Amino acid sequence: MTRYVGSKWRKTVAIRKQAYLARFVPETARLTKASLRRQLAAYRMVYVKPEFGMHGNGVMRVEKLSAGFRYQMGNTIRKFNTYDGLYRGIAAATNRKPYLVQKGIHLLKHNGRFFDIRVMAQSPARGKWMTTGMIGRVAAKRKIVTNFHNGGQILPAERLLRPYTGQLNAKLALLSKLGVLAGRRMSAAFPGVRVIGLDVAIDRSLKPWLLEVNTSPDPYIFRKHPDPRVFRRIMRIAKTYS
Template identity: 30%
Template sequence: MTTLFRLSIFEHEQDMVYLPRGINTLFSHLSFGGNCLCCSFSNSKKDEISVSSSLATKLLLPQMEKVHLFFHEETLHIGPLVGIFSAGFTGSLLRPIGGRSLFFAKLLSHVKSTGGSAFLFGTHHINWENGTINGYFYTDKGWIQQLIPFPHVVYDRLPNRRVEQYETFKLVKERLQKEYLIPWFNPGFFNKWSIYQLLQQEQSVQTYLPETRYAPSFDEIRDMIHRHQTVFLKPVNGSLGKGIIQISYDSQENRYDCQYRLGTENMQRTFYQFDTLASHILSDLNLKDYLIQQGISLIRRHERKVDFRVHTNKNECGMWEMTAVAAKLSGRGSVTTHLKNGGIVQTLDELFASASKVKEIMAKLQTASLLISSVLENRMEELIGEIGFDFGIDDRGNVWLFEANSKPGRSIFSHPKLHHEDVRTQQLFLAYAKHLAEKSIQEPEVLYT
């Protein structure tokens, strides 16, 4: 059981806690994150929890408006205290993590409505000897740094795959998880081929998967082009549509059309022999870093290909929700629908004139995204709190999964009509963190077995 209450601090030299009316006082300790102290408990006439200034100082309580109360044996836990782990800190309080400071400020600003406290930190902010972190908090007056105990939960927001491979970051994660039993969620960037292999093992989601092969040979590429007419070559660890090549085959003219992006230009080249295409385009690629995927005849609007970005999040009960859906229309001459390649974002209401069509598409995407989210969670050994999916729908209404991202981009939320969804996805990261904190306190065996 958890409940949300307003928190107040009162001046007193003794370690005391006044609990909201109706809550029993049969506790001997108050805990916050990694800190736990013996204190005395009494009831107040208010619907809030009041902590003496002496106790608040010792527990390293930051400023919090509301907190959840977690009850376990003789200890009352308040929180959750959520640490957001990242890299690229500047040392400046104005923009502590450079260009991503605004993103994290928006994320942390939702703590007031969800309860508890959240902060940003990196490897060099950890004091292992004292069990403390000099974390960054976002307040009404801007960024501040404050010493706090180890958190209940860590949310992984490392910026890219390269940084993720550094041994220092791996050791921090391993130590906090194994030595301190701190749940760590959304670790690691998904590998396209690994995700495909996982999903291919589950019969219930196989119909969503286009034919995909890893490290294809020239012969395999030729075979798939001739069978599907259109294929995509994708970097197995790529993102933002970088490095994607589309190859289409016209059997009547025996023509191969290649589309790709070079710098800021959308390029198109035509070949009349596969061997010529291979020598001019494919020979420049390290195909061991690529996969080839069946092209899908996507629905179109105004001659632009349409695919769909769908976000799913775990909620405060640890259940998956579809939190955001948007259509992405490809740029003129672009292989992908990414905004940097000239793509545009529309809501489903803008894309489809019929309300029944919107409802139909929403239902299909919800069924697919929630099912695949559950399958990925069950087949992976890590805690996952959010996933971004790229889906396509073909001319016959079939749904296809193109990609799943553990750290999805948020460019779709620049659309003014998706503000509510943007807020919801950010609030749910804290709600899921609360769920994990509760489990780690009351039922740790659920997380660690």
């Protein structure tokens, strides 16, 4: 059985210890009044997300406006005149559970909706990692998270990225490399991890950003991959550790 690691903070710390991967990790900190203020001053838009949680539940997009602040969680948008008011509102919404604040990445869009890429990497044998699939996730209308369980749409990564780059194969190769390196780093930090789902944002300059590492990723979204061999390969390797 593959090991599950729930804390997004512990996983982020582990990934940042690998020098190559660290350059692709957005600034991330535990949520405090000071850390949120600092990141909003630096980036104007950040994401606040629960340290423990799945399917994008509880994630907030927080913005510093020309006058005041606002956050969106689900379909709820709230505006505040002062930073103190914003923080009180966020503290109430999080019910004071442990949260993280992360530099906001302005995602590419498909038909006006944000998308990111899920990279699946698996370990068929001790010490060996391979990227076994990539799929795109498109946010539902007016949603800030791309998760399928939050109404997101699953589309081929190639279809989503092709309009933005003439070097599609090179971009896919980089994503594949990041999946393997992240898998190796996670299994080194947390022995027993045999599979990861790497959530990768692509910004407007086409740089990939590692938003999150999942150690119990849903393989069934790959049923929607246009090549049925991808899903069969993922499930075949999953049998070696489940």
